Amino acid sequence: xxxxxxxxxxxxxxxxxxxxxxxxxxxxxxxxxxxxxxxxxxxxxxxxxxxxxxxxxxxxxxxxxxxxxxxxxxxxxxxxxxxxxxxxxxxxxxxxxxxxxxxxxxxxxxxxxxxxxxxxxxxxxxxxxxxxxxxxxxxxxxxxxxxxxxxxxxxxxxxxxxxxxxxxxxxxxxxxxxxxxxxxxxxxxxxxxxxxxxxxxxxxxxxxxxxxxxxxxxxxxxxxxxxxxxxxxxxxxxxxxxxxxxxxxxxxxxxxxxxxxxxxxxxxxxxxxxxxxxxxxxxxxxxxxxxxxxxxxxxxxxxxxxxxxxxxxxxxxxxxxxxx
Ligand SMILES: Cc1ncc(COP(=O)(O)O)c(C=O)c1O
Numbered sequence: 638x639x640x641x642x643x644x645x646x647x648x649x650x651x652x653x654x655x656x657x658x659x660x661x662x663x664x665x666x667x668x669x670x671x672x673x674x675x676x677x678x679x680x681x682x683x684x685x686x687x688x689x690x691x692x693x694x695x696x697x698x699x700x701x702x703x704x705x706x707x708x709x710x711x712x713x714x715x716x717x718x719x720x721x722x723x724x725x726x727x728x729x730x731x732x733x734x735x736x737x738x739x740x741x742x743x744x745x746x747x748x749x750x751x752x753x754x755x756x757x758x759x760x761x762x763x764x765x766x767x768x769x770x771x772x773x774x775x776x777x778x779x780x781x782x783x784x785x786x787x788x789x790x791x792x793x794x795x796x797x798x799x800x801x802x803x804x805x806x807x808x809x810x811x812x813x814x815x816x817x818x819x820x821x822x823x824x825x826x827x828x829x830x831x832x833x834x835x836x837x838x839x840x841x842x843x844x845x846x847x848x849x850x851x852x853x854x855x856x857x858x859x860x861x862x863x864x865x866x867x868x869x870x871x872x873x874x875x876x877x878x879x880x881x882x883x884x885x886x887x888x889x890x891x892x893x894x895x896x897x898x899x900x901x902x903x904x905x906x907x908x909x910x911x912x913x914x915x916x917x918x919x920x921x922x923x924x925x926x927x928x929x930x931x932x933x934x935x936x937x938x939x940x941x942x943x944x945x946x947x948x949x950x951x952x953x954x955x956x957x958x959x960x961x
């Protein structure tokens with residue numbers, strides 16, 4: 638049972654697979670992004686000039702790192718390590734702002750150096766599952782700074798309450814991914830929402846046709862009202878299943894961080910390495926925490942799954958405890 642990955646189980650849905658299969662008939666032509674760009678723009682109430690389709694959110698990290706020449710780049714951790722890796726690969730020094738477990742990884746905007754001209758933050762954050770208030774993040778935006786908010790998991794939040802996708806703030810770049818909710822990790826599709834001058838700067842360093850025709854179809858058809866309704870329903874299910882997972886983990890005496898809002902939870906686990914190995918031997922993969930800056934081996938990230946899966950996990954976990 639793989640609880641280390643956060644892709645929604647049972648995805649991609651049948652209707653989406655059918656649409657993707659149909660798109661193969663047009664593979665002889667180079668991809669044309671116009672329809673997808675328009676659909677994504679309409680979904681977020683933006684203009685097409687504010688949208689750039691990318692080969693997953695991951696490509697956007699690279700485009701940002703290639704297009705910008707920050708004097709002081711800051712990444713708020715713990716978070717997904719790829720944005721920092723992309724900046725370093727492009728030759729930019731990176732400073733870290735480390736949020737602390739004692740305050741449940743809450744973001745204090747004052748911790749971000751005022752003269753940082755590039756700031757990267759995840760919302761909701763992988764791996765802490767913390768959802769920062771949009772209003773708090775908005776205070777980080779200012780002229781002369783690019784603020785990148787990675788919203789790869791925002792569509793797993795009912796109502797996307799804290800999204801900045803529709804906000805018109807100076808230098809704000811919002812990244813989105815279709816990987817998690819729609820089960821399209823292998824297709825590579827995401828997008829960035831930003832002021833037109835930044836979109837143009839990122840587009841200039843993007844390889845031609847990096848987003849394939851089937852990926853563009855995915856972006857278009859998952860932006861329809863019906864698809865958004867489906868995603869919203871899935872987000873509500875995640876919330877219910879996460880509540881159950883939290884309760885069961887707490888019944889084992891474990892500390893689940895804060896008020897988790899993503900499709901995963903972060904848990905403080907004494908002797909985490911031994912527990913992770915024991916769970917693996919019992920057939921459960923959970924995500925190690927030690928590869929995230931600011932965390933260590935005594936942190937594990939666990940994907941939200943249905944109640945039956947959670948019950949099986951908790952039973953295996955309790956058995957480890959009994960065996961010592
Ligand atoms: C927080 C976060 N952002 C971005 C990504 C990358 O998403 P994509 O598959 O769209 O490149 C991931 C993948 O795990 C992630 O966890």
